[in-house]
Amino acid sequence: MLPNEYxxxxxxxxxxxxxxxxxxxxxxxxxxxxxxxSDVEEISSDSTDHSTSSEDSYSxxxxxxxxxxIAVVELREDNNxxxxxxxxxxxxxxxxxxxxxxxxxxxxxxxDHDDYVSPAAKRIRLDPEVSTLPRxxxxxxxxxxxxxxxxxxxxxxxxxxxxRLCAIKCGHLFGxxxxxxxxxxRHNRCPECNAKAGPRDVRVLYAKKLVAxxxxxxxxxxxxxxxxxxxxxxCEKEVESLKGLRDYHQREISELNLKYRELEKKYxxxxxxxxxxxxxxxxxxxxxxxxxxxxGRVTIYNSTHNYLYTSSSKSVxxxxxxNMTLSPPYQxxxxxIRDMCFQPQGENTLLTVGLDKKMVLVDVRSSNMIRQIxxxxxxxxxxxxxxxxxxxxxxxxxxxxYEYDIRSFQKENINAGCDDKxxxxxxxxxxKNCPALLAGGYLSCQLQSCSAxxxxxxxxxxxxxxxKGPFTSLRFNEKNNHVxxxxxxNEEEPDxxxxxxxxxxxxxxxxxxxxxxxxxxxxxxxLSKPCFVNLKDETLIAAFSESEKKIKAWNMSTGEExxxxxxxxNALDMCSIENDGLxxxxxxxxxLELYKSKQY
Numbered sequence: 001m002l003p004n005e006y007x008x009x010x011x012x013x014x015x016x017x018x019x020x021x022x023x024x025x026x027x028x029x030x031x032x033x034x035x036x037x038s039d040v041e042e043i044s045s046d047s048t049d050h051s052t053s054s055e056d057s058y059s060x061x062x063x064x065x066x067x068x069x070i071a072v073v074e075l076r077e078d079n080n081x082x083x084x085x086x087x088x089x090x091x092x093x094x095x096x097x098x099x100x101x102x103x104x105x106x107x108x109x110x111x112d113h114d115d116y117v118s119p120a121a122k123r124i125r126l127d128p129e130v131s132t133l134p135r136x137x138x139x140x141x142x143x144x145x146x147x148x149x150x151x152x153x154x155x156x157x158x159x160x161x162x163x164r165l166c167a168i169k170c171g172h173l174f175g176x177x178x179x180x181x182x183x184x185x186r187h188n189r190c191p192e193c194n195a196k197a198g199p200r201d202v203r204v205l206y207a208k209k210l211v212a213x214x215x216x217x218x219x220x221x222x223x224x225x226x227x228x229x230x231x232x233x234x235c236e237k238e239v240e241s242l243k244g245l246r247d248y249h250q251r252e253i254s255e256l257n258l259k260y261r262e263l264e265k266k267y268x269x270x271x272x273x274x275x276x277x278x279x280x281x282x283x284x285x286x287x288x289x290x291x292x293x294x295x296g297r298v299t300i301y302n303s304t305h306n307y308l309y310t311s312s313s314k315s316v317x318x319x320x321x322x323n324m325t326l327s328p329p330y331q332x333x334x335x336x337i338r339d340m341c342f343q344p345q346g347e348n349t350l351l352t353v354g355l356d357k358k359m360v361l362v363d364v365r366s367s368n369m370i371r372q373i374x375x376x377x378x379x380x381x382x383x384x385x386x387x388x389x390x391x392x393x394x395x396x397x398x399x400x401x402y403e404y405d406i407r408s409f410q411k412e413n414i415n416a417g418c419d420d421k422x423x424x425x426x427x428x429x430x431x432k433n434c435p436a437l438l439a440g441g442y443l444s445c446q447l448q449s450c451s452a453x454x455x456x457x458x459x460x461x462x463x464x465x466x467x468k469g470p471f472t473s474l475r476f477n478e479k480n481n482h483v484x485x486x487x488x489x490n491e492e493e494p495d496x497x498x499x500x501x502x503x504x505x506x507x508x509x510x511x512x513x514x515x516x517x518x519x520x521x522x523x524x525x526x527l528s529k530p531c532f533v534n535l536k537d538e539t540l541i542a543a544f545s546e547s548e549k550k551i552k553a554w555n556m557s558t559g560e561e562x563x564x565x566x567x568x569x570n571a572l573d574m575c576s577i578e579n580d581g582l583x584x585x586x587x588x589x590x591x592l593e594l595y596k597s598k599q600y
Contacts, residue, residue: 152178152191158215166204170195176204266290269568284563285584285595291326292591293317298529299575299587300340304347305364306579310592311337316352318367319592321579330367332360339381339427345389353379353394361406373409375402381427386478387440387455395424399446401453414453414460415444422447425527426474434481436503436510443483445474450485452503452510463510467499468492473529477539482556483512484530484541495519498530498543500556516559521547526589531574532556533584542584544571551586 148156150163152174157165163175172192174182182191183199190197270287295313302309308319313336315329333354342364343349349370350362355378361370377396385391385403395401399418402411426445430437430452439455450465468490475484485499497519501512520543530543539556544567551571553562569588577583582597 150175150178152182156215158219161215161219163215164204166202168197168203169201170197173205176202284598285565286598288583288594288596289324290591290593291317291319293326293587294590295336296587296589296592297337297572298340299573299585299592300342301575301577301585302342302347302364303578307364308575308577308585309340309350309364310585310587311340311352313337314354316340316350317592318364321577321583324594332362332369332372333358338379341383341392343384343389343392344386351382351384351392353382353396355379357396359394359404371409373404375411378423380423380425383427383429383442385440386429386431393427393429393442395427395444397423399424401427401442401444414442415451415462418451418462420446420449422449425472428474428476430476430503431478434503436481436505443474443476445471445485447471450474450512454510465510465512467512467514472524472527475530475532477532477534479532479534480539480556482515482539484532485512486528486530486543488524489522495522496524496546498541500541516541516554516556518543518552518554518559520545520552523547526570526572528571529573531576531584533576533582534578535582542574542576544574544586546570 150157151172153163155163155175157163157173157175159165162177165173166176166179167173168179168190170190170193172190174191179191179202180199183197183202188196188198270290293310293312297311299308299310301307306321308321310317310319312329314333315331316337317329318327319325320327332352333356335354335356337352337354340350340352343351348364350364352360352362357375357378358372359375359379359382360372362368363370375394375396377398377400379394379396381396382392382394385393388405390406391403392406393401393403393414398421399415400413401415401424403414404411424444424446426443428443430441430443432438432440434440437452437454441455441460442453444451444453448469448471450467450469450471452463452465453460454463467485467487470488470490472486472488473484474486477483481503483501483503485501487493487497487499489495489497497517499512499514500516500518501514504511504513518541524546526546528544528546530541533540533542533553540553540562541556542551542553544551549566549568550564551567551574552564554560555562567586567588569586569590571586571588573587575585575587577585584595584597586593586595
């Protein structure tokens with residue numbers, strides 16, 4: 001076998017690891033002759049020649065095959081000239097030539113040694129990839145912590161899900177959710193190199209050598225966590241909503257409890273009144289119904305239509321006596337209503353006056369306003385004439401009394417020469433059949449004086465009443481031509497007095513003849529008005545005693561006290577009603593109470 005043929009067979013590029021045993025047999029076969037290596041030229045020098053130039057010496061050997069391929073092997077020798085422990089270094093003579101390694105070093109001398117080893121045992125096996133390819137500088141791989149982490153969130157990449165591996169056009173790697181959020185936030189730059197990039201440059205990578213953490217279970221846990229967080233937020237919102245609903249219901253319950261306590265208190269007072277009335281056999285009245293009317297001042301009864309009208313600050317209420325129902329309030333004035341009255345003929349027109357210097361005419365059949373008239377004074381009282389159906393009078397501050405005709409609505413001052421400038425608190429018309437005022441006229445009650453105005457043609461003559469005030473109200477009863485004049489206490493009489501007087505005329509002077517005097521205590525903070533209770537055979541006088549908190553009634557003929565019953569409120573006005581029985585309405589600052597007589 002030729003050396004070149006042998007070298008070609010022994011070249012690592014033409015052999016496999018499984019041929020090692022075959023090669024060993026070839027070295028030991030009889031066909032192998034060492035004389036065939038005559039073509040191999042030994043290129044060496046004595047170790048002594050190289051020892052002078054360096055600590056180590058090298059022996060260079062080259063061999064050539066039939067194609068002229070040459071491989072050079074450098075063998076490092078120690079200073080003693082031996083090659084024990086030497087490390088061979090392979091050099092290629094030409095870049096494109098296949099390497100051939102031959103280790104020859106004093107073969108003849110080595111054969112004489114006892115520990116001689118054949119050249120086959122000293123053969124060097126070269127890796128074809130290392131020997132055939134040029135050397136390259138290998139950069140050390142970075143640590144796993146740096147490779148497998150996203151530089152934005154510093155978390156490992158996933159092999160699936162939102163944080164899977166992706167890259168942009170500059171080549172840097174990120175988690176898909178992180179770089180997408182980064183670019184969508186108008187950061188059109190790479191977080192690593194600051195190169196321009198956009199959301200369209202994101203590419204998902206499928207790398208075989210990527211060591212990605214299996215986060216499928218982690219993703220499931222994250223999804224479950226997100227669901228739980230959403231459920232918790234939903235529950236918290238529901239809790240907040242329920243808390244608001246609870247607070248609303250608590251406030252509503254508190255308001256209802258307050259109303260319940262108020263109603264319970266009123267019910268207890270009502271029971272107490274009924275018990276007192278049932279115990280007191282002298283009280284012939286029983287309460288029928290109570291209406292919640294605030295800021296009341298005056299109440300009057302319309303016998304033609306069976307209505308009870310009651311004022312409430314700026315408005316009026318209408319009570320239907322047939323079914324005991326109350327209509328909604330109807331506002332007529334801008335300030336408090338002070339007095340009301342019905343037209344005597346037919347009782348179809350209601351006249352109201354108030355502190356807003358205005359008088360209003362209302363049709364009671366349709367509840368429509370007929371007309372309103374503005375005056376120059378605050379009005380306190382009013383009345384319809386019982387002699388002229390188209391005439392009415394109004395009075396107010398400064399003691400002024402105006403008479404109007406509804407056909408022309410022209411006014412006339414009937415008391416221009418009056419010296420008393422106090423407000424007119426009560427005003428009543430006297431018919432022509434009255435013995436004291438044969439031609440009819442008006443009765444006026446001011447805070448400091450009382451007057452009777454007798455008609456003389458189209459004019460009126462004033463007659464000053466010889467009684468001392470101060471006065472709070474005046475009532476006239478057409479049935480028996482009597483008046484009730486209520487007075488506050490003065491130096492001579494400290495008690496509240498209700499004077500029952502008859503109208504008398506002495507020559508040209510009209511006087512009030514006092515028949516009875518009824519006292520109701522010593523204090524009166526409110527201007528309370530008494531009333532007449534007309535029965536079949538007799539007349540009663542009902543009045544409120546503020547100091548005793550009682551309503552008392554006296555017989556006008558005998559002067560005896562007829563009955564009494566307690567009243568917790570502050571009665572401002574009372575009205576007698578005859579409709580399928582005898583009723584008495586009591587108006588206070590807080591309510592309207594209706595009583596029915598048990599005897600009449």
